Amino acid sequence: MLRDKAGLVTGAASGIGRACALRLATEDAAVVVSDLESARDRCQQTAREIAQAGGPAEFVACDVADEQEQQDLVDHVVRTYGRLDFAHNNAGIGPHALLADTSAEDFDRTVRVNLRGTFLVMKHQFRQMLRDGGGSIVNTSSNACLRGAPQIGAYAATKHGVIGLTSTAAVEYGEQGIRVNAVCPGVIRTPLTTRLSEERQAEICAPQAIKRVGEPTDVAAAVAWLCSAGSSFVTGAAMPVDAGSVAGL
Numbered sequence: 001m002l003r004d005k006a007g008l009v010t011g012a013a014s015g016i017g018r019a020c021a022l023r024l025a026t027e028d029a030a031v032v033v034s035d036l037e038s039a040r041d042r043c044q045q046t047a048r049e050i051a052q053a054g055g056p057a058e059f060v061a062c063d064v065a066d067e068q069e070q071q072d073l074v075d076h077v078v079r080t081y082g083r084l085d086f087a088h089n090n091a092g093i094g095p096h097a098l099l100a101d102t103s104a105e106d107f108d109r110t111v112r113v114n115l116r117g118t119f120l121v122m123k124h125q126f127r128q129m130l131r132d133g134g135g136s137i138v139n140t141s142s143n144a145c146l147r148g149a150p151q152i153g154a155y156a157a158t159k160h161g162v163i164g165l166t167s168t169a170a171v172e173y174g175e176q177g178i179r180v181n182a183v184c185p186g187v188i189r190t191p192l193t194t195r196l197s198e199e200r201q202a203e204i205c206a207p208q209a210i211k212r213v214g215e216p217t218d219v220a221a222a223v224a225w226l227c228s229a230g231s232s233f234v235t236g237a238a239m240p241v242d243a244g245s246v247a248g249l
């Protein structure tokens with residue numbers, strides 16, 4: 001689906017980001033994988049797995065909430081591969097607490113990574129894609145943006161915000177050939193969720209039409225399609241990848 005295409009994945013050291021980077025590479029894309037400097041070893045492992053599968057991949061350390069590092073990340077992709085065809089903006093964090101128990105520091109930290117981070121990465125991706133004459137951006141939101149989400153209020157607020165950025169950007173840049181979509185995963189088996197108790201996981205799965213915890217590869221299939229020309233008439237979408245959880249509400 002992505003032969004001769006080049007792009008980047010943020011938060012690619014584990015979970016959904018790693019699975020998406022691998023899937024994009026399997027579709028013949030050149031992928032720059034990015035994550036925090038503190039996740040260097042794990043993200044280099046993602047790059048090695050891509051290389052073992054026969055694809056080109058490089059690791060670039062960056063914090064999504066640092067504007068200069070985002071500019072440098074985009075520049076790196078362009079210096080290496082000539083253009084930026086797609087981007088999967090996936091880095092995210094999610095503290096658990098009822099709203100009354102959420103500290104202002106945790107709220108600010110979540111906004112900094114999930115919302116400011118998504119804004120900054122998109123901003124520099126748009127500037128490059130406008131020069132290139134188009135591209136496809138996929139943001140990782142959550143199905144917590146499609147309903148109230150007990151115990152993850154700060155997180156849910158930022159993921160609603162990601163949809164605001166996604167739909168606005170889709171409208172602003174559609175005529176310039178840039179498509180912008182979001183995936184809204186339900187509960188997916190990653191380091192973010194494996195620390196949840198069995199009881200909490202069962203509670204989250206209860207409203208789903210398909211009652212299993214999702215795998216990162218379930219999200220990767222949707223992301224690869226949204227990055228590819230196969231989805232050329234799709235922009236501004238907030239696509240649930242949640243086993244029908246929100247559909248059943």
Ligand SMILES: NC(=O)c1ccc[n+]([C@@H]2O[C@H](COP(=O)([O-])OP(=O)(O)OC[C@H]3O[C@@H](n4cnc5c(N)ncnc54)[C@H](O)[C@@H]3O)[C@@H](O)[C@H]2O)c1
Pocket residue numbers: 010011012013014015016017034035036039062063064065090091092093094113117140141142143184185186187188189190191192193
């Ligand atoms: N796992 C789920 O059930 C689920 C459901 C819905 C949405 N999501 C979203 O999917 C995305 C990936 O989450 P995951 O479940 O794979 O978790 P994960 O913890 O495995 O991956 C998140 C990655 O983001 C990186 N990251 C954190 N802060 C960063 C920063 N400031 N700059 C760059 N990278 C940073 C982490 O180092 C980590 O590698 C997140 O946006 C998350 O909100 C996950």
